[in-house]
Amino acid sequence: MxxxxxxxxxxxxxxxxxxxxxxxxxxxxxxxxxxxxxxxxxxxxxxxxxxxxxxxxxxxxxxxxxxxxxxxxxxxxxxxxxxxxxxxxxxxxxxxxxxxxxxxxxxxxxxxxxxxxxxxxxxxxxxxxxxxxxxxWESISKYVQNIFSMKMLVEGIRTLEYDEISNSQVLAWKYYFSKDFEKAIFYFKNLLEDAPGDIAIIEGLAQSQYSTFNYKEAINNINKVIELSGTSNQYLTKACILAEDGMQNGIKGKIIEAKNLFRDFLEQDNTQFIYHYNYANTLSRLGYNQEAIDHFKLCLKFNPNFEQAWKNLGQVYFDIEEHEKEISCYDNALRINPKLPQALFSKGVTLSRIYDKDKDGLLLMMEAIDNDADMLLEYRYGYFGIAHAHEKLGNIKQSLTWINKGLDHYSDDLVYLNFKSNLLIENWTDNEWLKVEALKFFEFRLELENDYKSLYTILSIKQSTDEKAIFDLIKKHTSIFRAISFDSIKYCDINLRDDIIFLLHYDKYLEFRNNYPILRYLDHLISELYIIPSEFWEILDFVFAKSYSNAISKYFKNMDSNIICNSILGDLEVSTNIIKMILPESVFPQEEAINIMAHVCAEFPTIVIREFGAQTGMLAGLLSLEKPDSAEYLSEDWYVDLHERVLIEMNSKLKLLKED
Incomplete structure (x- = not known):
């Protein structure tokens, strides 16, 4: 065999x-x-x-x-x-x-x-x-020390003599080289108790604290080292810490300081790829996109295999909406390192958000997380990217799960808060299981920042029929009812249950009102014969707020620009109901009463027409639409109807004409 x-x-x-x-x-x-x-x-x-x-x-x-x-x-x-x-x-x-x-x-x-x-x-x-x-083999050992020293930005590594240092020092550097920075910090701190001026140990401690996002401690220690020796490598470390701290925590001053330090290095030697890379990163964060592109390209000229530079160059192209170049950069990074998490994730986000390839994009994002489970800790809007892709695919539960993970880390970030608000608003009516979570979330957000959309949703979910309770909540959480009473609201025939839609876009209305103050109409109604109470202006403000918000909501529902003008005209007609609030006193001599009626009947329609023009013009700009021609919508019948409404309301107070 x-x-x-x-x-x-x-x-x-x-x-x-x-x-x-x-x-x-x-x-x-x-x-x-x-x-x-x-x-x-x-x-x-x-x-x-x-x-x-x-x-x-x-x-x-x-x-x-x-x-x-x-x-x-x-x-x-x-x-x-x-x-x-x-x-x-x-x-x-x-x-x-x-x-x-x-x-x-x-x-x-x-x-x-x-x-x-x-x-x-x-x-x-x-x-x-x-x-x-x-x-x-001794030269091999020294070569490895030099490589570790260059890549880990601690000059002292290359001069370590292992036959002369203590076991504790060996352990500290061992944990540092293996990137177990928490243990390295423990040993470095203990070593500094006996040798407070050891430059290499302080550098190692600063780098370990930097790697564990303890930027305050890291910058404190690198400053100590600079005071002791002040080498260029230590200044480079300081610049890196400042840049990372500024980028992670949105501190512009630190990014500028880092940029200036990186620029100093380039002025001394512009052939080092890492100098161009660091400088480009700070430039891109400060919005100097073309300069950032130039320096990323110089970096890659000196080191075409620097995959992180390709990835970051792609991010700049994303920011300036040159997405074909962006994808090309990610592909270059992934040819060098097919498992680079940041490139996989960024490409996935762009495939989903820009090219609507949501399944492909989501697969890449999840692959990135599989390659680096901690990646999302340094990518502030990573959870958002995943949640957004799931939402587009109709995976509401998964989308909610990921946005909640983001909020666990960034509980007051408006991007996350607004995404969850919109997700819940759009889906709670069709998904009974969402109601409880939606109510808890919107109550939290209302307490956190007095969010108007949250108040709207709370009232919608609870389906409250108690108009006094609705009035009290609106008065508590908005500035619209400062001096007004609930009785005045009822007196003007306003149904708060139907009108809470004004809360949906009240923030945008406040921006509009800041440009067009309500008291700009004071000159139309002012008179020596009466004093207009503040309640009138507040209720008028409320009616106008409902008109503005309702038009936005209807537009997004139908995506028809014509609906904006028609919606505003319909809501502004209701403003005639509050004319009676102009005259707290209803008994006037006949001649004064005639003058008052003539004055208000002539001027109030002008206010409504001016408000119509202001709202439609502002919304056209806000929604990037062509400004409408008011004459096309303000028909003769509409004018007649508006004047008739004003006349009826004024007569109900002044009793000058017989009522049929």
């Missing part, structure tokens, strides 16, 4: 692995990843029996022989190089040649590739002068 033969490739792989492990210093140790996605080993550097936390990755290739006299040639996939590009630790490329009984090495970090291309594989020539059997 034939026995199975072991394939030559397996024998060669085993031989190369044994050779590599034999070369690694006995004190160091190697880990083999459970899944080989381009990394064969992680080599952990040990000094004086202490695990330093410094490490490098290894990609090991093997060949039977090499025809090239000067170099060993290996081929790596595009995706593998993309993985190398994302790693903090450097990657050592090793080629074992069986015929030579030797392996050759080089650092991936020192090679030059453009990973934004569609090229699927890359040929790499490893110099045969770099024999693994002759490698200086």
């Amino acid at each position: 034939d026995k199975p033969n072991r394939h030559n490739n397996h024998i060669l792989e085993t031989e190369s692995n044994k050779y590599f492990n034999f070369q690694v210093p006995n004190e160091w140790y190697t880990d083999k990843p459970e899944h080989d996605y381009g990394i064969d080993y992680t080599v952990n550097i040990v000094s004086n029996n202490q695990v330093t936390g410094l490490s490098f990755s290894v990609q090991l290739k093997s060949k039977l022989k090499e025809t090239n006299d000067n170099s060993a040639t290996i081929i790596l996939k595009h995706s593998t190089l993309g993985l190398f590009n994302t790693k903090l630790e450097p990657v050592l490329l090793v080629a074992y040649i069986q015929e030579d009984k030797e392996a050759y090495w080089c650092w991936y970090n020192e090679l030059d590739f453009d990973l934004t291309s569609s090229q699927k594989t890359y040929t790499i020539n490893i110099p045969k002068a770099n024999k693994l059997s002759q490698i200086d």
Whole structure:
């Protein structure tokens, strides 16, 4: 019976692995990843029996022989190089040649590739002068320290002498290198009790606090370091902390300060890609979009494989609505790193919001979260993006779940509050299960900020028929009924249950009224024969507010601009009901009564017509519509009807004419 033969490739792989492990210093140790996605080993550097936390990755290739006299040639996939590009630790490329009984090495970090291309594989020539059997492992250790120092912005890392530092220092740096910053902070603080002036430790503490979003403590400690030594690297760290704090918390002054520091670095050396990148980020946050684009492009000229710069450049194109360029940038970032969460998420948001590809967009957003569960903690409106896509797909429960997650973090953010308000308003009537949550939310928001739309929805959900209770709530939460009484409302035949719709867009009405004050009509009605009470102006204000808000609501329901004018005309006719409030006293000498009637009958219709023109003009601008021609809507019949209404109301007070 034939026995199975072991394939030559397996024998060669085993031989190369044994050779590599034999070369690694006995004190160091190697880990083999459970899944080989381009990394064969992680080599952990040990000094004086202490695990330093410094490490490098290894990609090991093997060949039977090499025809090239000067170099060993290996081929790596595009995706593998993309993985190398994302790693903090450097990657050592090793080629074992069986015929030579030797392996050759080089650092991936020192090679030059453009990973934004569609090229699927890359040929790499490893110099045969770099024999693994002759490698200086001490220089390898120092090289790794330098890489960690540059990438983690702490100059002191490159000068650490592990045979001279304490076990506590080793532990602190070990946790720092492994990005367990909370533990690193604990050890760094303890070390500073005995060595309060140790610059490297204070830098490590500041960077750890920066990485855990403790910006106040981070800036305090980096300022201490600057006072002690003031190196350019420390100023760069300070600028990064200021920028991140300003961007995360909306503090414009800190972003400006960071921008100016980054600009100083560029004036000293404009060939460093990271300087252009940092400067561009602050420029984009301050709205200097074209300048930001220019510096992102310079950054990518010096380092075309910087995936985060591609992603952030895409964000600027989103801001200026150049979405084809935006998507192209995200695609470049994802060619370099297919799992980059920020690029996946941003592309998903744009696919959903701009191109209405909601399913595709949502899939990308969820993939981003799967790749980085904490990503949403640094992306303020990430929860909103997911909730918005679910809403567009009709997934109301999922949309509500995600917007609630956002509100857990940003409980007073208007973007989240308004989204949830609109979601509940549009869906509670058709979904019984939403009523309880809607009522709780709108009561919370009413208490939080006196939100008018929330009051409207509360009254709608409760379906209150008690007009006095409705009046009291309106008086409590708006400025519209300051001096007015409930009896005056009833006297003017106003039905509050039907008119609470004014609350839906009362905020917009207040903006309108700020431009067109209600007392601009005072000159039309002022007279030496009577004094107009403040109650009249307040009820008139209420009628006008209902007219304005109702027109907006009807427009969004029908998307017909004609409905705006017709709605306003219909609601303004009701204003004639309050004319009787102009005259608290109804007994006047006949001549005075005739003059009063003539005056009001002539001027009040003018007020209504002026208000009609103001409201329609303002709404046309607000809704980006063509300004309507008032003459098309103010018909002769409408004029006659309005004047007749005014006459009837005035006569009910002055009793000058017989009533049929």
